[in-house]
Amino acid sequence: MCMDISKIDNIIDKHNAEQSSLIQILLDIQSEHNWLPKQALDRVGERLDVPMSRIQHITTFYKAFSQVPKGRHQIHVCMGTACHVRGAQRVLDTISDAIGIKAGETDAELKFSLETVNCLGCCALGPVMVIDGEYHGNVAPAQSAEVLKNYE
Amino acid sequence: MSEIVLQIDGKEVKAQEGMTIVEAANTVGIHIPTLCHHEKLEPYGACRICTVEAESNGRKTLVAGCLYPVENGMVVQTSTEKLYAIRKVLVEQMMAHAPDAPQLIELAKEYGADKDRFDKDPSFCILCGLCVRYCAEVKQKHAIGYMDRGPRREISFIPEVAAKECWDCKECFPLCPTSALQAAYVLTEALLPAQPEEEGGCSCSASGCCGG
Numbered sequence: 001m002c003m004d005i006s007k008i009d010n011i012i013d014k015h016n017a018e019q020s021s022l023i024q025i026l027l028d029i030q031s032e033h034n035w036l037p038k039q040a041l042d043r044v045g046e047r048l049d050v051p052m053s054r055i056q057h058i059t060t061f062y063k064a065f066s067q068v069p070k071g072r073h074q075i076h077v078c079m080g081t082a083c084h085v086r087g088a089q090r091v092l093d094t095i096s097d098a099i100g101i102k103a104g105e106t107d108a109e110l111k112f113s114l115e116t117v118n119c120l121g122c123c124a125l126g127p128v129m130v131i132d133g134e135y136h137g138n139v140a141p142a143q144s145a146e147v148l149k150n151y152e
Numbered sequence: 153m154s155e156i157v158l159q160i161d162g163k164e165v166k167a168q169e170g171m172t173i174v175e176a177a178n179t180v181g182i183h184i185p186t187l188c189h190h191e192k193l194e195p196y197g198a199c200r201i202c203t204v205e206a207e208s209n210g211r212k213t214l215v216a217g218c219l220y221p222v223e224n225g226m227v228v229q230t231s232t233e234k235l236y237a238i239r240k241v242l243v244e245q246m247m248a249h250a251p252d253a254p255q256l257i258e259l260a261k262e263y264g265a266d267k268d269r270f271d272k273d274p275s276f277c278i279l280c281g282l283c284v285r286y287c288a289e290v291k292q293k294h295a296i297g298y299m300d301r302g303p304r305r306e307i308s309f310i311p312e313v314a315a316k317e318c319w320d321c322k323e324c325f326p327l328c329p330t331s332a333l334q335a336a337y338v339l340t341e342a343l344l345p346a347q348p349e350e351e352g353g354c355s356c357s358a359s360g361c362c363g364g
Contacts, residue, residue, distance in 0.1 A: 052310045053288070053297025060299045 007032065008043045017047050023058060026065060034070045034110075071106045071113035073151045076130040080119035083126035090141040091127045092116065098145035112148070158226040173217040173228055174202055184230050185239065185259060187246075187329055188280035189218045193289050198281050199246070201259065203238055205229040214238070236263050244269040246278045250330035253278070277307055277332035283324040293317040296324070296336075307333065309340040 011028045015021035022044070029040050036059055045052050059065040077092045096102055099112050106113040120128050125137025129144065136147055156167045160177050167176040172195060174184050187199035195218045202217035207227040217230070229235070240263040247256050248270035256278075260267060279298075284307060287296050295313040299306055309318070318337065325334055 051288070051294030051297075052313060053284075053294040056299060056308070056310065057297045061301045 005039070005043055008040045009047070012044060012047045019048050019050055022048060022050055022055070023062075026055075026059060030065055034072070035066045035068060038067075069106065069110055071110050073112050073132050074130075075112055075114045075148075076117045076120070077103070077114070078118075078120045078126065078128040078130075079116045080123065080126070082123035083119075083128055086126045087141060088127040091129060091139055091144045094141045094144050095129070095148065098148055111151070156222050156224045158222050158224065158228065160228040161230050167222045169221075171222050173204055173206065173215070173220050173222060176222050177217070177228070177230060182230060184217045185262075186218055187255060187259075187278070188282060190282055190286070190327065193282070193285045195219045196281055196285060198279060199242070201239055201242055203235060203242075205232060205235060239263045240265045248273050249275045249278055250332065253330040255329045275306065275332065276330050276335060278330060279305060279307070280329060282327040282329070283307060283333045286324045286327055291317075291321065291323065293321070296333075307336055309336060311340055311343040314340050315344045 008029060011032065012025055014028070015025050025044055025048070026036060029044070030036055033040070041052070041055050041059070044050070045055050059067060075095060077088060077095065079088050079092070092103065095114060099107050099114065101107050101112070101114055103114050103116045117130075120130065120135075122128055122135065122137065125135065127139055129136050129139055129147075131147065131151065136144075139147065154169050156169055156171075158165050158167060158176065160173070160180065160182050163180055163182065165176050165180050167179065174186060174189060177184050184202050184204060186202045188196050189202065197216040197219040200216055203214055204217045204220075205212055205228065206215045206220060207213075207229075208223045208225065214235075217228075239259070243256055243259045243263055243265040244267070247253075247260060247265065247267040249272075250256060251267045251272070257267075259265065281298075283296050284298060288294050293313060294310070295317045296307055296309045299308040314337070318340075322337075325337075328334065
């Protein structure tokens with residue numbers, strides 16, 4: 001799997017290959033590829049003259065970064081207290097069953113990645129799940145799997 | 153550099169501006185325990201075992217002696233009951249990770265710490281950062297770094313760098329207070345090619361990405 005190094009170079013050039021832009025560059029690569037391939041990190045380290053240990057430190061620190069491929073659609077199921085008492089666990093289980101992966105995993109077709117979050121700040125809508133930034137509030141467990149059918 | 157006069161455990165101490173409390177105490181033979189401190193490295197303040205009471209401008213605060221710069225007229229206490237209690241808990245917490253580390257056993261004896269007080273979490277690493285900082289600051293090889301965060305934070309070698317740099321260096325090994333570092337290296341060795349890599353070889357050849 002040889003990825004396009006020139007794309008990575010474009011992103012690095014956009015930030016003038018500045019060391020202080022390291023996180024911004026990594027974020028751009030993450031949103032471009034949906035994950036951070038090893039070759040991309042090697043290239044960033046080389047161009048910015050930043051040691052790999054620091055890049056790994058940062059990419060493992062922030063949840064926004066992934067060093068394994070992520071699905072095309074990100075599902076976040078809120079497990080906060082308000083959502084929890086309104087059945088968030090059953091929503092999660094239903095989705096988990098529907099796409100066949102557990103929280104924190106990505107399916108084999110790279111269609112969905114499933115994550116839990118601890119609060120989305122809209123407890124009145126609970127149970128809440130967010131798919132690609134779109135909020136689905138008051139989802140009944142039975143409905144939640146239906147929602148997924150709208151995503152390709 | 154202007155001279156600063158302060159008091160440590162009742163002794164008058166003359167120090168230079170920019171010195172830390174630990175450095176100033178050492179000049180008059182007062183010992184402040186440290187774990188993550190190393191004279192060749194920048195102060196880091198990870199272990200907090202060097203916590204002392206520092207009083208300046210009428211305010212008494214707890215500070216990390218290895219980090220805190222001396223101030224004129226400062227009054228420092230290095231061995232009060234309160235500090236002993238703090239260090240005891242710190243040692244107990246670290247011993248939940250590394251109960252057999254010689255330095256910790258010694259400190260435990262001094263402060264009466266119980267190594268079994270907290271549930272064991274056998275990471276064997278107390279995250280003092282000596283290896284990470286030594287490799288970065290002194291050797292400038294960056295072969296080892298921190299991964300993850302919070303309770304899952306751990307030291308980890310970068311296999312590609314470790315393959316080239318570590319086999320004839322290993323200067324960080326004696327620095328480790330718990331031997332967790334040696335264990336981490338042994339685990340990394342399992343990932344390394346048997347010989348140091350040949351010049352010019354593609355580092356991604358292991359994953360078969362471009363055929364070397």
